[in-house]
Amino acid sequence: MPMPSPVRWVRAFRTRRSRRSRTRRLLERHLVVMVVTALVSVTALLVSYREVQNAAGEMRTRGAPAVQNVAATQLALLRAHEEAQKSVDQKIDTVVGAGARYENQLSSASQGVYRLSDVQLDGERGRGVLKTVNGVLASYSSSITPGAVKYVGDEDDLMQREKFGEAQRSLLRPGTGVVPRLDVLQGHQMRRVDRVSSLGTLQQTGWVAAELGLLVLALTGISALWVLRSRCGRSHDPWLLAALLVTVALAVVPLWVTVGTQERLDTARHQLVGIEQQAHKHKDLALSQRIIIEESTDLRGRLAAQRWQSWTYYGALGGGALIVLLPAIGIVRRLNVDYWRTG
Known part of the structure; x- marks a missing residue:
């Protein structure tokens, strides 16, 4: 069997080295995109979520009373x-x-x-x-x-x-x-x-930015898993899989809680309009007073503080830290083992 010529060996070595270099740069780009996107999207998510909860608190403690x-x-x-x-x-x-x-x-x-x-x-x-x-x-x-x-x-x-x-x-x-x-x-x-009680344009923009950022983060994570599988021979990476699951949870749970809070705010606003109108019905003042007392009691129950809303915020804060750290750990670990250490 003929031995490969030195020229062919050098070409194969250069091709392999070039391919490894491209893969390394590709993983590094994935790392940068995931970390930056995670920071931006989590910041937008936490600010937008807190704004809605602050609105509910103001409605409960000052607006409705x-x-x-x-x-x-x-x-x-x-x-x-x-x-x-x-x-x-x-x-x-x-x-x-x-x-x-x-x-x-x-x-x-x-x-x-x-x-x-x-x-x-x-x-x-x-x-x-x-x-x-x-x-x-x-x-x-x-x-x-x-x-x-x-x-x-x-x-x-x-x-x-x-x-x-x-x-x-x-x-x-x-x-x-x-x-x-x-x-x-x-x-x-x-x-x-x-x-x-209304979700303003700035708040809507914040939620759109947060959800789009999390979508980009999830797609980038899937792309990184595909690169590791197709180019590095790694069937899966537990760190990236965990980050993907946390990203999906962050995209769903805070938004679901916010939608529920916003629905209660809308209902509270309509009830307050009814209470304000009831004060101008002078045909039966005693009846109007009873109606306002009943509506006010019902409204206090609707706006009562929910402890799990604060838990959701701190859970999102912890999840945000994870989707920054997990991809960094997973990709840096692969880069270190397969590329950086081997020079």
Whole structure:
């Protein structure tokens, strides 16, 4: 059998060396792409996920209570005025304790305004509105209280009507009354609720970037496995397979949790719209108050903090670290064993 010529041997050696060099560079490119893509996609994923969860937290702790308190305060004020008027119309204003219902409602309204100072969503402008509302509410109380419990005799009928007129103007006068001022505050708050509970363009872009990045990462991982199998004779690499599984989990689980959270935010927004509208139905104020209490209780249950949502975030953080480390370990190990060490 003829021996191969030195020329052929040199050519074969050079071809093999060139092929090994191309394979090494190909694996190094896969490594760079996977690490960079993992860092970018995980960062976008964590930021986008946290934004949605922060929106749910703001809705739970401030948005929903603020809207509910304004609606409840408006109805309590209207109910107080209605009860005071009923005591006069039904000729029971001279009975001992006749003003208890009106006083209870007025006290509820005052407490509602006090609670609003902690949760209102309109910033400094909202604090200014509440400060003015407190002043007008004091003026309302100083008018309605004498009309309901002091000027109750027939000889005081004219003074009683005057006091009730003053109280009604303080309550309902367009632009300056308590109820119209609270309407303005509520309008600003509802716009804030819309922004908080909606998935904005920036957030949508973040999720698209995260999911596309994870898709590129998965495809690059599959490509790296194919290179190791076809060019390096490695049937599989456990590090890359594990990274591929973690990538799929990251692409699915946080997005699934976010979709559920967003659905609850959408439902909460619709319920708050209903509560805000209920405050303007004046045919049966007592019924409107009961409906708002029931809706508010249901809404608190819907927005209650879910511990597993935080676990999902920290799980995604850990998964993000894995999809950076696992491909690096797997590919660097192969490069070191098959190429770098052998020079």
